[in-house]
Amino acid sequence: MASGFECVDVDKNRGLDHGAWVPLMLMFPEADIPVCQLSVQTNRDGTYHYKLGKALAPLKDEGVLIIGSGTITHNMTAPRQSGDGPIASWALEFDAWLKDALLDGRYEDVNHYEERAPHAKVAHPSPDHVHPLHIALGAAGENAKAELIHHSWKEGVFSLASYKFTTTE
Numbered sequence: 001m002a003s004g005f006e007c008v009d010v011d012k013n014r015g016l017d018h019g020a021w022v023p024l025m026l027m028f029p030e031a032d033i034p035v036c037q038l039s040v041q042t043n044r045d046g047t048y049h050y051k052l053g054k055a056l057a058p059l060k061d062e063g064v065l066i067i068g069s070g071t072i073t074h075n076m077t078a079p080r081q082s083g084d085g086p087i088a089s090w091a092l093e094f095d096a097w098l099k100d101a102l103l104d105g106r107y108e109d110v111n112h113y114e115e116r117a118p119h120a121k122v123a124h125p126s127p128d129h130v131h132p133l134h135i136a137l138g139a140a141g142e143n144a145k146a147e148l149i150h151h152s153w154k155e156g157v158f159s160l161a162s163y164k165f166t167t168t169e
Helices: 018-027 046-062 089-103 107-111 131-140
Strands: 144-150 162-167
Touching: 046 107, 046 131, 089 107, 089 144, 107 131, 131 144, 131 162
Parallel strands: none
Antiparallel strands: 144 162
């Protein structure tokens, strides 16, 4: 609340979204860690989610791992390729823009990706798969540095790039 957010509602009946349980299943196959999933607000922008991440940042000092899961490009209606087919040009351009923005520390550009990134609306027709990135970026802290730790493509339209944020303090 000190960060300007109202109290949250807890829904103990809702299970984890696939965006949470799939990476957690691979990272912690024994399911031996407590998990709290945060729902993104699709009616809010990247800056809102970045500020939400900043509000969560002190949890790192308590040993809490904050993961923002989605895909760098996420258009479920785009024509897909099988095997090693070509990658869609819009996906390549959005992915390259985001990589450059993150690695260059242009986080304000990332928060306003809808207006600043090429093919933003094609890459993310709905923001629910990009807002977790904003939360993770905000949670990393003011002096966070992005590092690309994995990059691959699926079906020619899904960038599976993964970034790690560390502080340089």
